[in-house]
Amino acid sequence: MPRTRHFGAVVAGAAVAAVAIGPVSAQAKTTITMSGSTSIAPLATKLARGYGKASFRIFQGGSDIGIADVSRGRVSIGNSSRDPQSSDPGGLQFNRVARDGVCIVTSPSNPMSSLSIQQVQAIFTGRVRNWSDIPGAKVSGTIDLVVRTPASGTQDAFQNIFLGQSLRVSSSASQKASNGLVQQTVRSNKNAIGYVSFDFAKGVSAVPYRGVACNLRNAKSGQYGGVRNFWMVTRGAPKGATKSFIDYVRSSRGQRIVASDWVPIR
């Protein structure tokens, strides 16, 4: 008797399982997986929602993680906010999908009218350490540098756009592990200056660079200098579902979504 009941339970369990699995497998969509740059993740999420013809799993972790993941075939697309490097694994194709600005930001109580490339370099390398040495500063006292950790895409963009290869950020600068932490620190400290990805310039004062304001319009028109590329990296040329998604992102419909907060490529 107990044995029969047991058997019945198994049958019932199997039936439930079959019913539960049935509809899922019937309407399964292709899944596109992504990992990589935390700067690209919000854009990728928006694009995925707009696309609708596939389901998405989007992980972050940083540009290098995205590149490593895609080269090992762990994800279909690796998101990178830094340009290709000679040390990247071979056989990858970098597909440009958008551009993004790096804004120099100061506290809202210390809005700056303009900084030149020389001033940016002098401040961030630690040659100038006091706000009274910067014409136009609304505060006095020491300059607090807020930068990103060396391995981040934003730091990479700032280094490449503003400092070049030979200069280095002052060793006394305080390093933050995310754009949000830089934004928060600069907002609450009137002596601070830092740099953030375009999306994080709200609530802080974005400094015009070479007299051009750091905003979307100037970045789109190419007047603003502090701009970098967003890449969706694939192993070899994109194929199948991945190809149709990247084609969509680069199409005018996809670029309209890019334009909501970022800089479209055309």
Add this chain to the structure above:
Amino acid sequence: MASYAPAGGALAQARKGVRSDQRAELLLGALACLVLALILGMIVFVFTKAWPSFSANGLAWFGTGGDVDQQLTDIFNSPANPKAYVYELRAWPLLYGTALTTGGAVLVGLVFSVLAAIFIVEFAPERLQRLLEPVVLLLAAVPSVVYGLIGILVVVPLVRDAFISEERKESVQFVVQLDGSSLAVAVLILTVMIVPIMIAIIVDALRAVPRQWTEGAAALGVNRWRVMWTISVRAVRPVIVAAAVLATARALGEAIMLSMVSGSKGFAPNPIDGITFLLEPTRPLAATIVDNREGLSAVPLGQTIYAFAAVLLISSVFLSFAGWYMKRRLRHVAIYGGAG
């Protein structure tokens, strides 16, 4: 079911029971061995990964010299050719930062939690006791990132406004920046994080002290405080050590919160600077691992990070042994694990 079966059936059932006991024993034994193998495998794995960093630097790995953040940047920017990988690292500031934050928090936390536990067990009114104990347990379960958020949104700006004057900043401006996120905030929040679990453990132990001991002392005319201090606290010393070991382990491994409030700068705070010492930034090992997670795919940086992990792993192994040894030394007064 067995009670309805005839005697022969019961015997068979019993025999079967023995066999299933043996089976369970084997199964549990296998599981225990699996855990052991897992731990061993992990240690071997981490050390294999970390080896290039240790072998390239030798004992100087643990020493001082240069700017550790710059060294990490250089390691990250190593060329692609494995023969040209950069490994040079002097990790002292990170080790020192770990020791300062962990040691500071455990010392402050130990004093605080012993006193709080005494209060809860002996002096708090019944109703307060019933309120305090669940609150302590609740605090012990708060995720560390919540403490980190409160730290960076509330405590850090407070410390900056209250303690960091322009003169103080200028006194060290060519060495390091003071912006509120500092050793003091790190120790403070770490203490808040580890104290609840210590209180909970010590309260349980104090409750388990045999009543005859404390009543006997009270009958001799000793006041409550002295009874608590000379009898109960002494009797639970091994438990206090165990609580300290557990708290140290948690403090050693804490990464996210410390990355947020410690200033996240590979700098060794200098005690010569007086009070400024407490306001200087630092960054412990675990926070360094989190901060550099984006660079894991750069092979030499990945190996260096494994080296940090190896040091943390070895520290916690040593910690366990030290705790075990101290508990053995204290066994003659213990109510747990021996003479009680």
